[in-house]
Amino acid sequence: MQTFTLKGEFIQMIQLLKVMNWVEHGAMAQWVVEEGLVKYNGEVDLRKRLKVKVGDIVEFDGNKVKII
Template sequence: MQTFSLKGDYIQLIQLLKALNWVEHGAMAQMVVQEGMVKYNGEVDLRKRLKVRVGDIVEFDGQKIKIT
């Protein structure tokens, strides 16, 4: 499992997907979240503006990352 060092209190889920280069652009990030392709702490979450914080785990397309 990879890690992502958070700078600040949180990062929005769609911003995280872009920062990790898991998607090409914001519209694609919104689409994969809306289609239920992203898991947040083991469960599908459809909130695009979800605040991801330290200790959370995000999964997408066979990749998994822990926020540190």
């Protein structure tokens, strides 16, 4: 499992996917979230602008990251 150090209160889901280099661009990030391919704390979540915070775990395409 990878870790991502949060600078600030939160990061939006689609921004996190881009920062982790799990997607090539913002449109792809939005698409994978809309298609239900991303898990947030173990559950599929379709909110593109979801505020991911410290302690959360995001999974996509065999990758997993914990926010610290």
